[in-house]
Amino acid sequence: RDNMKKAILVVSFGTSYHETRKKTIDACESKIKESFKDYDFYRAFTSGMIINKLRKRDKMEIYNPLEVLEQLYKAGYEEVVVQSLHIICGDEYNKLKDMVSEYEDKFEKISLGRPLLTYIDDYRETVLAVKQDLDKMDIDEAIVFMGHGTEHESHSAYPAIEYMFRDYGINAFVGTVEGYPELEQVIKKLKDKNIKTVDLLPFMLVAGDHAINDMASDEEDSWKTILENEGFHVKVHLKGLGENPYIQEKFRNHAIDCMKELQEASI
Numbered sequence: 001r002d003n004m005k006k007a008i009l010v011v012s013f014g015t016s017y018h019e020t021r022k023k024t025i026d027a028c029e030s031k032i033k034e035s036f037k038d039y040d041f042y043r044a045f046t047s048g049m050i051i052n053k054l055r056k057r058d059k060m061e062i063y064n065p066l067e068v069l070e071q072l073y074k075a076g077y078e079e080v081v082v083q084s085l086h087i088i089c090g091d092e093y094n095k096l097k098d099m100v101s102e103y104e105d106k107f108e109k110i111s112l113g114r115p116l117l118t119y120i121d122d123y124r125e126t127v128l129a130v131k132q133d134l135d136k137m138d139i140d141e142a143i144v145f146m147g148h149g150t151e152h153e154s155h156s157a158y159p160a161i162e163y164m165f166r167d168y169g170i171n172a173f174v175g176t177v178e179g180y181p182e183l184e185q186v187i188k189k190l191k192d193k194n195i196k197t198v199d200l201l202p203f204m205l206v207a208g209d210h211a212i213n214d215m216a217s218d219e220e221d222s223w224k225t226i227l228e229n230e231g232f233h234v235k236v237h238l239k240g241l242g243e244n245p246y247i248q249e250k251f252r253n254h255a256i257d258c259m260k261e262l263q264e265a266s267i
Contacts (some may be wrong), residue, residue: 004108005077008036008255011065011096012085014045015208016053024206024242028085031248032255039081044068046092065099073106079262083113083255085205085242088157090150109266113258116241116250117157127164129246134170140196142171144186145203146215146223149176158203171195174203175223177214183223187230197233200224206240 010029015021025043033041044065045051054060063071065082072080082100086093093115100112117123134143143165147158158174159181165172171193175186190198200223202211215223216236227234241247 004079005075006039006079007042007072007077007081008032008039009042009044009065009068009072009080009082010085010255011044011046011082012205013092014047014050014054014062015206016050016057017206017208017212020206020208020238020240024240025085028205028242028248028251031252032083035252035256036081036259039079040077042068042072046096065096066102069099069103069106073103078108080107080110081113081255081258081262082110083251083258084115085251086115087148087203087205087241088117088150089115089154090148090152090157094152109262111258111262113251113254115254116247117161122250123161123164125250126161126247127168127170129244129250130165130172130241131168131170132246133244137171137199138197140194141199142173142190142193142195142197143199143201144190144223144227145172145174145201146210147174147176147179147203148210149179151179155179161203177210183226187227190232191230195232197235198227199235199237200227201237202240204240205242207238208240211238211240 010032012025029043045062046064051062054062084093084096097112100110103110116126158176162172162174173186173189175181175183200215202215204210216238218225224234224236
């Protein structure tokens with residue numbers, strides 16, 4: 001039926017930093033909107049802490065995915081495409097998957113678009129997206145990405161993407177805040193390779209709390225400080241992956257794949 005009530009819901013962890021939100025989450029949402037003209041647009045954040053902070057500080061109302069799914073159900077929507085802006089298939093994404101499956105019998109059609117790194121081709125496309133966005137580097141210079149990291153079994157996404165960066169001739173190392181590899185392992189490799197200059201970048205959608213405090217600040221336990229104390233010259237780039245137009249495009253394509261699957265399912 002062509003007159004079905006359809007919604008697209010874009011879900012991210014969220015951020016309370018407006019500047020990075022505009023450049024990352026908002027930008028990804030706009031890209032997705034362009035391809036979903038017949039769908040009403042909704043957003044949700046998965047972080048309750050960020051939702052509360054925005055409500056208190058900015059009187060900004062953002063809901064979590066369950067609340068939005070409930071609103072859509074009550075409003076009589078029949079088809080819902082949910083697109084995640086998560087980086088890996090970790091805890092956050094899996095919680096979202098559970099929420100979506102709780103609503104499977106409430107809508108005629110509902111489907112969830114995959115995170116950035118799911119299939120092997122996703123890794124390849126992500127590496128190429130990052131490569132397009134990089135400046136030329138000196139021979140003794142390397143990129144160090146700060147990933148969020150997870151205890152979840154999907155933690156292997158981080159070493160896998162590092163492996164693929166090297167495959168494509170990009171001198172990049174990926175460490176995580178909560179998981180493996182940690183900064184310690186990265187430093188060992190930087191020294192083995194005689195690297196002098198380190199470009200620090202978040203391997204996260206937004207340059208939010210982790211990037212600003214744990215990565216880039218002058219606190220004694222920030223990655224920047226630790227690397228400087230280890231003798232490296234550090235250049236900080238507070239630029240979330242979500243700012244990269246090729247990454248935005250990639251999330252849009254994941255959402256389109258999802259929409260196509262729903263269309264094919266109903267034929």
